[in-house]
Amino acid sequence: MAEDDSLRNTLIQNILSSYVRLVNQNEVNFVLQKLCSTLTAVFHKPTSMWLFPLRNTCASVLHGQSLISEGVPQIEAILASQLLISRPQIRGIVLVLSTLADEARTGNAGNAARYSSLL
Numbered sequence: 001m002a003e004d005d006s007l008r009n010t011l012i013q014n015i016l017s018s019y020v021r022l023v024n025q026n027e028v029n030f031v032l033q034k035l036c037s038t039l040t041a042v043f044h045k046p047t048s049m050w051l052f053p054l055r056n057t058c059a060s061v062l063h064g065q066s067l068i069s070e071g072v073p074q075i076e077a078i079l080a081s082q083l084l085i086s087r088p089q090i091r092g093i094v095l096v097l098s099t100l101a102d103e104a105r106t107g108n109a110g111n112a113a114r115y116s117s118l119l
Helices: 002-024 029-044 053-063 075-080 087-106 109-117
Strands: none
Touching: 002 029, 002 053, 002 087, 029 053, 029 087, 053 075, 053 087
């Protein structure tokens, strides 16, 4: 079981690292959207232990590296600590937010509880 959790965390870190790198390289929306969809699918897995996808993605994009620990500060603190946020970073954060929101709107009711802890 612990090995499965480790593999899941590695998967999330790798996808998130790729997303951050591509956001900062100002990659086209199609590629970023595919990675957002993948991150959302990982979050929706019933066995997923990833509790804060938006917080972790926002912190990762702004810091330029994958940050998925539970110790990542609240969204407000993350944004307040940034003096300058680039246009690609804003686009990357908004894209993840909109993908998660679309899934929350169209997904099944069983996932509704997961969205209460997004931030």
